[in-house]
Amino acid sequence: MQLMVSDGIDRLGFLIHDVQRLMRKRFEARASGLGLSSAQWRLMVRVAKEEGITQARLAELLEIEPISVSRLVDRMEDSGWIERRSDAADRRVRMIFPTAKASQAYAEIKSLAGEVYEESLTGVSPQDRRVLIKALETMARNLADGEPAPGEKIESAEGAAA
Amino acid sequence: MQLMVSDGIDRLGFLIHDVQRLMRKRFEARASGLGLSSAQWRLMVRVAKEEGITQARLAELLEIEPISVSRLVDRMEDSGWIERRSDAADRRVRMIFPTAKASQAYAEIKSLAGEVYEESLTGVSPQDRRVLIKALETMARNLADGEPAPGEKIESAEGAAA
DNA sequence: CATATATTATAAGCGTGCTCATCATTCAAG
DNA sequence: CTTGAATGATGAGCACGCTTATAATATATG
Numbered sequence: 001m002q003l004m005v006s007d008g009i010d011r012l013g014f015l016i017h018d019v020q021r022l023m024r025k026r027f028e029a030r031a032s033g034l035g036l037s038s039a040q041w042r043l044m045v046r047v048a049k050e051e052g053i054t055q056a057r058l059a060e061l062l063e064i065e066p067i068s069v070s071r072l073v074d075r076m077e078d079s080g081w082i083e084r085r086s087d088a089a090d091r092r093v094r095m096i097f098p099t100a101k102a103s104q105a106y107a108e109i110k111s112l113a114g115e116v117y118e119e120s121l122t123g124v125s126p127q128d129r130r131v132l133i134k135a136l137e138t139m140a141r142n143l144a145d146g147e148p149a150p151g152e153k154i155e156s157a158e159g160a161a162a
Numbered sequence: 163m164q165l166m167v168s169d170g171i172d173r174l175g176f177l178i179h180d181v182q183r184l185m186r187k188r189f190e191a192r193a194s195g196l197g198l199s200s201a202q203w204r205l206m207v208r209v210a211k212e213e214g215i216t217q218a219r220l221a222e223l224l225e226i227e228p229i230s231v232s233r234l235v236d237r238m239e240d241s242g243w244i245e246r247r248s249d250a251a252d253r254r255v256r257m258i259f260p261t262a263k264a265s266q267a268y269a270e271i272k273s274l275a276g277e278v279y280e281e282s283l284t285g286v287s288p289q290d291r292r293v294l295i296k297a298l299e300t301m302a303r304n305l306a307d308g309e310p311a312p313g314e315k316i317e318s319a320e321g322a323a324a
Numbered sequence: 325c326a327t328a329t330a331t332t333a334t335a336a337g338c339g340t341g342c343t344c345a346t347c348a349t350t351c352a353a354g
Numbered sequence: 355c356t357t358g359a360a361t362g363a364t365g366a367g368c369a370c371g372c373t374t375a376t377a378a379t380a381t382a383t384g
Contacts, residue, residue, distance in 0.1 A: 008295035012279045013185055014204065015298045018225075020182040021371090022305035023175055039340060042176065056362055063180075068341055070364055075339080092349045092362045117174045120301045128293050133170040135294040136177045139282045143184035183341090201370060218332055230371055232334055237369080254332040254379045 019120070027116050034105060040076050041109060043069070044098065047082055048106055052095040054087075181282070189278050196267060202238050203271060205231070206260065209244055210268055214257040216249075 008015075024038045031041065046061050047053055055073060059066040073096060076082045081102045087093040098106075121129060170177075186200045193203065208223050209215060217235060221228040235258060238244045243264045249255035260268075283291060 008299070009279055009283070009291060010276060012282075012295065012298075013189065013200070013275060015295065015302060016178065016182045016185060017200075017204075018302045019298055019305065020178045021225075022302060023178060026305055027175065037339070038175070038179075042179075054362075059362095063183075064340085065342065066363065067343090067365085070362095071340070074364095090350070090362085094363070113175060114172060117171055120174075120304050121171070121297075122304050123300050124297050128297050129171060131290050131293040132297040133174065133177065135283075135286050135290050136174075136181055137170070138285050140177060140180045140184060142282050142284050143181065143188055199369075216332075226370090227372065228333065229335080229373090233370070236334095252332085252380070256333070 023116060023120055026119070027113060030112050030116065031109060034109065035079055036081070036105075036109065039072060040081065041113070043072055043076065044081060044102060044106070044109075047096050047098050048102070051097050052085075054093050054095060056093075058096065185278060185282055188281070189275060192274050192278065193271060196271065197241055198243070198267075198271065201234060202243065203275070205234055205238065206243060206264060206268070206271075209258050209260050210264070213259050214247075216255050216257060218255075220258065 027038050027041070031037070036044070042062060043058060046058055050057075055069045056066055058073075059069045062069070073082060073084065073094075077084060080099055082096050082098055084094040085097060087095050124132065189200050189203070193199075198206070204224060205220060208220055212219075217231045218228060220235075221231045224231070235244060235246065235256075239246060242261055245259050245261055246256040247259060249257050286294065
């Protein structure tokens with residue numbers, strides 16, 4: 001395409017950044033009454049799907065570092081969303097369970113998130129929504145694939161690590 | 163095939179979050195050699211467009227709080243990307259200028275960002291890219307519009323949400 | 325002049341991500 | 355059992371966003 005990238009593609013990063021930030025902000029404004037951040041909500045979805053999940057597994061699924069999970073779980077335990085239980089079989093492991101409060105609020109928060117999505121998509125046609133989702137999924141897949149070398153050398157150390 | 167329109171819409175927030183995070187990560191992996199974060203890059207773009215811009219104006223344009231600009235500028239001054247100069251006319255004001263280093267690196271970093279965009283869009287057709295950008299712009303506009311009061315009363319929402 | 329208000333920048337402290345380092349526990353080898 | 359590597363969780367400290375509060379300066383008004 002000789003058309004230049006300036007049909008908006010050059011602002012793609014800023015756009016994605018803005019939309020993510022605004023969406024998170026709006027969700028948190030709605031959920032603030034419940035005292036739940038978006039990061040905490042993402043974690044809660046995983047815990048609801050798999051009660052007793054370990055922190056290590058959460059880190060893997062959420063694609064954040066185990067230490068970040070530790071901190072998140074700390075605060076969520078403090079605010080009564082989840083609880084840690086020891087695993088009798090492996091005492092290194094802390095299993096994460098939703099509290100009754102979390103189970104009760106789950107459906108409400110989910111529909112609250114749905115409202116934010118719906119509001120953000122006002123004026124976007126059903127077919128464009130499908131294209132949007134498909135494009136975002138493709139992008140996530142492309143970006144999740146291995147980094148094609150930062151310029152100099154690829155094979156530093158971590159080839160077999162993961 | 164298509165069961166319902168909400169094919170994935172319920173994961174919109176997670177998708178946007180993932181794409182933004184991965185895109186930022188990849189950019190920063192490339193730019194790490196230059197010691198520039200994506201937040202710093204966003205600020206640098208503004209400073210390049212308007213040398214001598216004030217911190218208050220940067221906060222407004224970047225839609226972040228003035229204190230966040232202070233900290234960003236602190237670090238960028240420390241690492242030699244920008245410099246603060248006092249305004250003779252108004253001694254409250256600190257005017258921000260790019261350093262020679264910043265001016266020299268600008269084009270390189272810009273093309274680096276373009277590479278990340280292009281990689282992320284691999285496999286997305288030109289027409290789908292246009293739809294994507296248009297949809298994201300619509301979403302940003304929708305979300306930037308006045309929050310319908312974070313309390314309990316949401317009067318103007320179209321009532322469409324599940 | 326004195327004082328009240330607005331504006332610009334910064335300070336303090338928190339949430340959520342990171343890296344690097346540490347501790348406890350498990351497991352594999354000897 | 356002892357040693358050593360791997361694994362799960364956490365601590366320390368940093369980046370970058372936030373809110374709330376302050377300091378310094380500018381400006382409007384009595």
